[in-house]
Amino acid sequence: MSWFTPQLTANLWAMTQALIILLGAVLLGAVMTIVERRLLGLWQDRYGPNRVGPFGLLQLIADMIKIFFKEDWIPPFSDRVLFVLAPGIAMASLLLAFIIIPITPGWGVADLHIGLLFFFAMAGINVYAVLFGGWASGNKYALIGAMRASAQTLSYEVFIGLAVMGVVAMTGSFNMRDIVAAQEDVWFVIPQFLGFLTFLIAGIAVTHRHPFDQPEAEQELADGYHVEYSSMKFGMYFIGEYVGMLLVSALIVTLFFGGWHGPWLPPIVWFALKTGAFLMFFVLLRASLPRPRYDRVMSFGWKVCLPLTLINLLVTGAVVLLVPG
Amino acid sequence: MFKLLTEGTWSLIRTMGIVLGHSFAKRETVNYPEQEVYLPPRFRGRIVLTRDPDGEERCVACNLCAVACPVDCISLQKGEQDDGRWYPEFFRINFSRCIFCGMCEEACPTSAIQLTPDFEMGEYKRQELVYEKEDLLINGPGKDHDYHFYKVAGMAIGGKDKGKAQNEKEPIDVKTLLP
Numbered sequence: 035m036s037w038f039t040p041q042l043t044a045n046l047w048a049m050t051q052a053l054i055i056l057l058g059a060v061l062l063g064a065v066m067t068i069v070e071r072r073l074l075g076l077w078q079d080r081y082g083p084n085r086v087g088p089f090g091l092l093q094l095i096a097d098m099i100k101i102f103f104k105e106d107w108i109p110p111f112s113d114r115v116l117f118v119l120a121p122g123i124a125m126a127s128l129l130l131a132f133i134i135i136p137i138t139p140g141w142g143v144a145d146l147h148i149g150l151l152f153f154f155a156m157a158g159i160n161v162y163a164v165l166f167g168g169w170a171s172g173n174k175y176a177l178i179g180a181m182r183a184s185a186q187t188l189s190y191e192v193f194i195g196l197a198v199m200g201v202v203a204m205t206g207s208f209n210m211r212d213i214v215a216a217q218e219d220v221w222f223v224i225p226q227f228l229g230f231l232t233f234l235i236a237g238i239a240v241t242h243r244h245p246f247d248q249p250e251a252e253q254e255l256a257d258g259y260h261v262e263y264s265s266m267k268f269g270m271y272f273i274g275e276y277v278g279m280l281l282v283s284a285l286i287v288t289l290f291f292g293g294w295h296g297p298w299l300p301p302i303v304w305f306a307l308k309t310g311a312f313l314m315f316f317v318l319l320r321a322s323l324p325r326p327r328y329d330r331v332m333s334f335g336w337k338v339c340l341p342l343t344l345i346n347l348l349v350t351g352a353v354v355l356l357v358p359g
Numbered sequence: 360m361f362k363l364l365t366e367g368t369w370s371l372i373r374t375m376g377i378v379l380g381h382s383f384a385k386r387e388t389v390n391y392p393e394q395e396v397y398l399p400p401r402f403r404g405r406i407v408l409t410r411d412p413d414g415e416e417r418c419v420a421c422n423l424c425a426v427a428c429p430v431d432c433i434s435l436q437k438g439e440q441d442d443g444r445w446y447p448e449f450f451r452i453n454f455s456r457c458i459f460c461g462m463c464e465e466a467c468p469t470s471a472i473q474l475t476p477d478f479e480m481g482e483y484k485r486q487e488l489v490y491e492k493e494d495l496l497i498n499g500p501g502k503d504h505d506y507h508f509y510k511v512a513g514m515a516i517g518g519k520d521k522g523k524a525q526n527e528k529e530p531i532d533v534k535t536l537l538p
Contacts, residue, residue: 322378
């Protein structure tokens with residue numbers, strides 16, 4: 035009897051896939067830091083980092099060397115255990131959420147039947163990273179930043195969940211592959227436009243990206259919850275933010291833009307193109323929009339976005355119930 | 360409320376469109392070492408000591424530049440040649456202090472000290488920013504092409520007595536003015 039059974043090969047292949055996706059997500063998150071700076075430069079009529087290597091591509095390595103060799107200072111007034119734990123949670127929770135993303139028909143880590151709920155769970159855990167980081171730092175700016183971040187994330191997570199319920203109702207499943215398969219003919223962005231809009235806004239808010247980056251507003255809070263972090267601990271928060279951006283882009287593509295579906299080109303190219311377009315959109319938002327006041331962010335969330343998602347959900351529910359098939 | 364929302368949304372979208380349009384705009388950055396920087400002729404950069412049209416040093420070591428200098432970066436010592444001309448025995452500018460204000464150029468009565476449009480003076484050692492006279496002297500008259508101090512000044516030097524300068528009258532023997 036052969037030791038090398040088909041079961042084992044399948045398992046090994048699945049593990050390799052998971053590893054490649056994990057490394058790819060981290061690496062893409064790191065590359066996004068440079069891409070974002072180049073894009074911001076482009077839109078502000080300057081160059082951005084273009085000195086290290088061709089087109090500044092090696093700037094990433096230079097930055098990594100720099101951040102690894104910085105002094106890793108843990109403040110003596112901090113809560114040491116939480117302080118060290120927080121950046122790990124920040125990165126791990128968002129990376130874990132990647133396992134539900136179906137990249138192509140053959141690629142993807144886990145085919146969970148609760149797929150979407152797993153993302154919400156991970157996004158919920160991500161709040162703890164910010165909260166722990168801000169609390170453990172023993173710094174008032176960090177604490178205010180953490181407080182803002184958790185309040186903002188909690189209120190926006192209320193309707194990030196409701197926004198995709200329309201999609202779930204139309205598909206009848208939380209499974210991401212089912213959702214992609216349901217979009218073979220019409221992408222959900224058309225019947226679920228309000229859902230898409232609110233999911234996009236809430237996704238930006240959950241990843242603390244501009245214009246919802248009040249928790250780390252430089253002018254008011256001197257970088258908010260990670261003000262006391264240095265070296266690779268800060269790096270993990272930083273990369274975590276970009277991984278979150280990547281995750282939200284991939285989710286938008288999967289939920290509303292038909293995932294890998296598209297004519298002529300192979301599925302992986304379509305997925306990459308769509309995700310890249312949303313990543314660029316995130317950077318464009320940062321390049322063009324001003325940062326609103328914190329209380330306005332909150333009131334916009336509760337007074338505009340939540341009613342919109344509820345209307346969307348009600349209409350979708352009615353249509354799903356009334357139209358047979 | 361509805362009007363506010365639509366107007367606000369439109370404004371945001373318009374802003375994003377404008378910013379996106381900048382993808383095709385010319386970049387303002389000058390890639391300096393590869394690309395030349397335009398320096399206007401009156402740019403105040405590296406200080407030089409010029410010579411008069413005959414090729415002699417213009418500086419007469421009057422010390423006005425050193426006095427005018429707000430950061431005291433110029434130091435010099437007067438010397439005298441056999442023909443009576445004054446010259447600096449040493450002339451030293453500490454460019455690690457110099458703020459390139461141009462006061463020395465304005466103070467100079469002989470157009471000797473001048474600022475040039477050159478700023479590429481970086482050094483790894485601070486001491487190398489102290490320029491001596493041989494570093495500062497150039498072989499031409501700089502901006503003031505025809506000016507020749509000793510030809511217009513009343514000072515007597517070898518080969519030119521008092522009263523022999525341009526537009527200068529013969530000196531008056533004050534004793535003949537007595538009544």
